[in-house]
Amino acid sequence: MSQPALLRLSKVSKRYGTVQANKEIDLEVHSGSIHAVLGENGAGKSTLMKLIYGVEQPDAGHIYWNGQEVHLARPSDAQVLGIGMVFQHFSLFETLSVVQNVSLMIPGKPAELAQQIADLGDQFGLSVDPHAMVHRLSVGERQRVEIIRCLLLNPKLLILDEPTSVLPPQSVRRLFETLRKLQADGMAILFISHKLDEIRELCDTASVLRGGEVTGRVDPREHDARSLAQLMIGREMPNVAHVAPRPPGEERLRLNALSHPRASRFGTTLEGIDLKLRSGEIVGIAGISGNGQQELAALISGETRAQEPGMIEIMGKKVGHLGPMARRKLGFAFVPEERLGRGAVPEMSLADNSLLTAHGRSMLSRGFIRRSVERAFTRECIETFDVRTPGPDAEAGAMSGGNLQKFILGREIMLNPDVMLVSQPTWGVDIGAATAIRRRLLDMRDQGCAILVISEEMDELFEICSKLHVLHKGHLSPALDAAETTPQEIGRYMIGAAT
């Protein structure tokens, strides 16, 4: 290519305390290209994007825009140049409408903005009602609003940090169509994802990060997912040989006609849910998020109390009226899908976050915290579950998304539960770690743990579960034998075509 790259980074470095998040990164992005950035959890992808968008400033190195050096002290600098970014965690106000949200960032009369939003929607397949309230929108629609908001500023480069990890499969297809149209329009796109198949399908260039450094630049269409993964983790992907499950043992979790009215207008009412989970088996709950998954998980964990004690049984005891701590004492453990603010306290250190649920593991003596035990537990969790972090004193809020997930999952597994509920076990986790997590769940199953997995990823469910249910509009399908059913059949349940 003769013309200068739209964006060029030269030897860009960024350090957080002792962590070298980015090291002498060189990167070129051209107009009309969809450029993937891939790497393990904590490889430095989000950090690099923040440098490009001006959220953070590099310690060293140069950034060139159309061949001219620029200094981006803040996101508005980047926006002026024509850089837009959609963060993994959306920044919309739920109580405002789409237009109101957009007008917070972009000047203009509401009526004109609404028209522009509608036009962009038509042009790029981003249809969304400008006057809808944000809290009524699905995750996919919210993401469209975020993208539209960027597009209204006429960017030449669009950054998407893990846009697909929270999207149901249908929305991913729509997003890709949109991105291809934008590409055809000459826009450059930086795309982060842990799903290598997506990258191979969509992107024409890929930069691979490992430990903060660029370790490869490839055309992803010419590599299979396996060799991309190898570039990422620097060694062969381990082969997972699955042991066939033994026949399951005694019943450990049971839901008896569990019904619960929704807590607010935006919730889902659960109706007549029956489920049995035995020792030594993994049962999966498939379905698109927002069909009652959150409500069901909170009822099983005890964060919401059931209307009658007998609606939920753990280890043969009626527990519907008990709180989370009492249920944990019976051998129950839970990994929620929200990590920050629920599974972990962002402002506290990892060691103090261990205390959140693992305080029963001799971390207290007469109520006083035994720091040495707390730290030893945390250190073991960090090592066993390959959490990339400087140590037990790091704040949970400063961890990369995937690494925090590994920590929380590890903490719950280290409790040696008899029954475990895991929501979205591998959201935002890189494929090496995702494989390790699935294997860990299978190991636990073989040691007799009863595991219930709520996930949107059908492949994942088929890989580890022996029985599957589908949750749709608050109703749970009957148990389907994973060996006999097909993704198509599950799909029919997911959209309510089968009951």
Added chain:
Amino acid sequence: MKLRLIRRDSASRLAMFAAPVLALVLTCLASLVLFAALGKDAGAALHALLLKPFLSWYSFSEVLLKMAPLLLIAQGLAIGFRANVFNIGAEGQFIVGALCASALPVYFPDGDFPMMLPAMIAFGALGGMVYALIAAALRTRFGASEILVTLMMALIAVQILNYLLLGPWKDPRGFNFPQTVMFPDNAMLPILFDGTRTNISLIFALLASVFAYLMMQHHFRGYQLRTAGLAPRAALYAGFSAPKMVWLGLGLGGLAAGIAGASEVAGPLGQLQRSVTSGYGYAAIIVAYVGGLNPLGIIASSFLISVIYIGGDSATVSAGLPVAAVEVFQGLLLFFYLMTFTLIRYRIEFDRKVPA
């Protein structure tokens, strides 16, 4: 040009130390302007406010005397504040504590029993606690905001005090002044340093600080309270009972305020009188926040605020400042502190257009 606040990735250590200093400097600058505008000698006013208290042993002992109730109440309040339980009416619990303690010497003015003083302190503690727990009951049962309830109950406490002093508890030989009999010697707290009014309530306050420190930094209860304040949904996930946090936060705050109230009547006042409502309960809120809600920080902030109190007294006398100006000074300090405190977690950004 626009100003924006951007959240830092981690708390800035520099800002953590700089915030209190900066707040003090800004307060001084603002009040210099204010005092000058009032036509007062601003330099003399600040000298009286900040330096006089250290220039004689007696005024310093007065600082310690003021510090005791402030420290005690603030430690109790901070425990609740860290769990997002906002007890704004410690003044009411303080008054009720003083009332309950006074009941004994009022009804047994010649009572010569040795347990008089311990019983008064216990009555005061209990009274303050129960009074605060009414708010806890209303919050946990009916969801009533403890901010409003405690504040309104403080107003009620003042009326109860007035009623007792004007009616049943009035000293028959007190020339109709609204005050009780003078307490007998065995109803008075021992003096700590001869020749001053500083009494052992300072020791109570320091013991409370040790207790608060151990509980908040090293005990699981304190951890639960902190979690409930920082991330309520994580506390729910862990199964820490939210109502329990409310009971505990309000109960301990009321208990501390009650002891402080008892110590006030059994200390410098020596009787129950109207001036027991001197605003310690409200000032302690400032003390708690200026101390960063940290037990060690609160020791420092209660000392600082007491200095300003005593300094304020001398400034009204020697520099002729009106009482209101001293109160404005205290208000400014809190205002600037909260402002600078934001800088620990946020940084300021100037939004300018840069050439592309």
